[in-house]
Amino acid sequence: MKLLLEVRPVEHLEASVEYYRGLGLVAVGWPDDETALLAAPGSEATIVLVRDPAEAALGAGGVYDVGGVDDFYRTHEELDWLIAPVSTALGRYAVFADRTGTCVRLLDPDPHLGAVGGTAFRLYAAAG
Numbered sequence: 001m002k003l004l005l006e007v008r009p010v011e012h013l014e015a016s017v018e019y020y021r022g023l024g025l026v027a028v029g030w031p032d033d034e035t036a037l038l039a040a041p042g043s044e045a046t047i048v049l050v051r052d053p054a055e056a057a058l059g060a061g062g063v064y065d066v067g068g069v070d071d072f073y074r075t076h077e078e079l080d081w082l083i084a085p086v087s088t089a090l091g092r093y094a095v096f097a098d099r100t101g102t103c104v105r106l107l108d109p110d111p112h113l114g115a116v117g118g119t120a121f122r123l124y125a126a127a128g
Helices: 013-022 053-058 069-075
Strands: 002-009 026-032 035-039 045-050 061-065 080-087 091-097 103-109
Touching: 002 053, 002 103, 013 026, 013 035, 013 045, 069 080, 069 091, 069 103
Parallel strands: 002 045, 061 103
Antiparallel strands: 002 061, 026 035, 035 045, 080 091, 091 103
């Protein structure tokens, strides 16, 4: 498992983006109206802010690359799956809970996103 980025659920997306801009991050992409990718200037996205009640219930945490979400799901049926693989604005996505109940998010990033975790993507929209 390779860490791609951190997800942070928020209630007010635009206000949260402005808050992180004040801390020195820049918005590098908006995959949809509910999601913003943030990065240090000149670097790849490291944080994704999402306005989604289901993500808020799961809490903040890392998003990992496992080389193929669907394959990982099929070969690890014994895990406590909270979200079976689905397509999202970020790409193919699934979530399982570890032994302590902490959620572990998995992602096959969609090629339209921009640069995340060392993988090249195209941005849906760039923020200025």
